[in-house]
Amino acid sequence: MIPITINDKQTKVPEDLSVLEAVREQGIYIPTLCYHEALEPAGSCRLCIVEVEERGRVRTAASCVTPLTPNMIIRTDTEKILKIRRILLELLMARCPGLKVLEQMAAQMGVKKVRFAQEDDDCFLCGQCVRACSEIVGVSAIGFSDRGVNNKIGAPFLKASNVCISCGTCTTICPAGTFHLERVDNLVSLHRYSNEYHQEKCRVCGDHFVV
């Protein structure tokens, strides 16, 4: 256990936690989009930023990928942090208008309007599906392709993957609710990737598997 200070309150926490985990353990809210308890943190959505102070030096850090150090001072709700989170959310809402997760967070954080031109994407690239597919399922059927603003999630070359077992883990984990798995007879379609797979019904358990 190590001593740390969160929002002016001193406390002791296990040292192997990340800043995010330590803060959440105290029941304090930090919004996240790419973090999932069951996955390795990616540190890519940057919504979980907090202010950390170590040996007198203050910086902004993504809490999910920042390890704790003894006597660390963490502030989760400074005006600056809240402002940055609002701007970030505003940009994501311009990218993906109408997504429920974002709208709920926006309401909670007081984002009132979106000043940027609206796009019509429905994926904010948190990558949870990609990590789940590789870390939990062990298959890595999907990944990121292309760079920068053209970054997309999909199977290699955005074609149907030949290693996908159509387990649907990506669809359950997706915080945006973007993926759905649709099954018509023996044809499984993974929307968004436009993948289609032929499945057979297992005679023992009744579940489907890809052929």
Added chain:
Amino acid sequence: MKQYRTHCLVCTGTGCVSNHAFDIKTALESEIIKQGLKDEVTVIATGCNGFCERGPVMVVQPENIFYQELKEKDIPFLVEEHFLKGRPVEKMMYVPPKEEAVIPKMSDIEFFKHQLLVVLRNRGRIDPEKIDEYIGYDGYRALGKALTEMKPEQIIEEVKTAGLRGRGGAGFPTGIKWGFCEQAEEDTKYLICNADEGDPGAFMDRSILEADPHAVLEGMVIGAKAIGAQEGFIYVRDEYPLALRRINIAIEQATEYGLLGENILGSGFNFKLNVVRGGGAFVCGEETALIASIEGEVGRPKPRPPYPAQKGLWGKPTNNNNVETWANVPQIILRGGGWFASLGTKESKGTKVFSLVGKVNNTGLVEVPMGTTLRTIVFDIGGGVLKGKKFKAVQSGGPSGGCVPESLIDLPVDFEKLTEAGAIMGSGGLIVMDEDTCMVDVAKYFVEFLEEESCGKCNPCREGLKRLKEVLTLITQGKGEAKHLEMLDDIALLMKEASLCALGATAPNPVLTTLKYFREEYEEHIFQRRCRAKVCKDLIMYRIIAEKCTGCQRCVKACPTEAITGPRSQPHNLEESKCIKCGACYEVCKFDAIAGDAIYIE
């Protein structure tokens, strides 16, 4: 070694080579033989001389005569006049801008006079493909000292005393970084030399590798000894074939001489060096992305900590330094940290190599002590702004650097001062801008470059750059609104504070510095729909001033869209709807010998 009366040092850096330096070299050699001088005059191919602007260039020693813009057909005359008859040829010498008299000696030319060569000390004087020439100028003596007389702690201590800071951009103290890696308790450790150099317009690392590859090798072996690394990687971008070739030759020769590989100099120390060819993306220069790339993964940055000194290549402690950082090391070990610390400013020691480009008379590679003012660099070394135009700003630090305005021209250039001004040292790119540059357009240009290069992993950088571009485009199109200034500030704040890697965190710099120093230009674009530099096409209009137009018809011929009509000797007519604002008429309108006298842009 054979003695010669005269040495012709022909620059064979990339710039001169693209201007046919090798043909010049061949022509010289055959002419020297032809005129029976082959026992008296020798030709040496050197690395980049720095004054690429005047290429192909050559220095004749011992007289120190500088020849420039050499042409193959002039070589026989040159050889006869200078080498046979002892009369240096003025025709091929340097004339400063706006002057008439030639300056024969290299050391008298302003471009060279203010420079202090530490890293580039061997440029233009040795053949980089011959290890003996490097050794002839004290090469590998520092390595001998480090391996036989010094303990690892002492080497690190010397680098700390020197105050050497990383030349790759962030300026992290090198000795401290080595110390972290040295202390990591692992048997296997790696070294990296970052020669990715993805900044457009930057070519200092390429020049160092081309001119003096052994200095980088020697620095790395010394670093390896200090840290306890057994293997190293030089990550060179694929677009640098000459640098790749020279570094490979250097590795081969050093290995042959027992200066690399097993049991170096009989000391029992082993160090193996590999060359990795980089794929080219700008973000691959970021060290965590670079490490991923060497490992064969996609070059995307990763959150730090863990730092490479703890977990780097294949999870092992790794120390990465920039080419120029490594090249400084042998001199520090040989001449002492105290000597190095005597150069430069309080916080930034030694020299820095800059690539000076843009609207400046003398473009090229310059090495000056830290703390040299921008004025000295731009006006003394650079010879001032091209065509006598008015100086406006210097963009420092590569695409994510900042624009330093004229009011700060006396700024001593070092890590701290540039950061205070809102710019960065970056890798040392300096782009000079004149009055014809629109600062909003400049910001947009760099934002567009960075948007292309962002890896797209984190939201602030990917979404932020997209929106910076969106807003800047609106402003340059004359669709700016008052709220846009605040939106730019907001995005910049988000990117600076919340991006995953330094690409995103520094990317708003061009916008922030232009907003800070040239805010009035943004306001003019937004509120008056005016672009004072006459760059933003949607905000300018071409007109013909009837009283001045003599009806010469040159513009009629130049206009690609036939927007200008009118009979000879009568004022012409410019049809606005057809005009695509290319400026061709403006360029040719030379009545009264003043460009654009009768064509008016508003």
